[in-house]
Amino acid sequence: MAGLDPLLQHPTRLTVVAFLGGCVEAEFSAVRDYCQVSDSVLSKAASALEEAGYIVVKKGYVGKRPRTWLAVTGTGRRALADHLAVLQRLAAAAEAAGREAEEQADGHAAGS
Template structure:
């Protein structure tokens, strides 16, 4: 069984990485709106995931407006898959133990 990823045990970090795993990249505001968090919370979350190598952060402009895009890395997708597999294994083991217990 793969161990749970400590960084992904926080619901916001898990949600951000899960959202990003479904797309090539996403604009900061789209991730913020989906996760229903403030700019500062998403910024801190993105920084933590970037430091772990799970997310890339790209800054640029659209016209004169500054924009930030986030994307999951291969390592991030692998960590997410392992974390989810561990959660599924925990649930399966608990269900089997419960069924055996009565």
């Protein structure tokens, strides 16, 4: 697991950064609904991501109603890309090891 971003190993935080990577910014409720989590779970994830510099949280109003928007930063985009690249390398290595193990098992069976 070397090279994986510990912050992005949490499914909600990974999903938040991935979702935000597809837009300029998103309203808190849209992110919450996409991630299928409660307000408190998203709030905790957003706080951790903001503290790391992966997202920015902007508060404002629409009319008289308070709103919160989230946006991924350049640092967050790079962290996501790096994390996904490590996952892809891990998956490719595991697949290659599986094929090798299968070939060895087939070779042992043929030699028996």
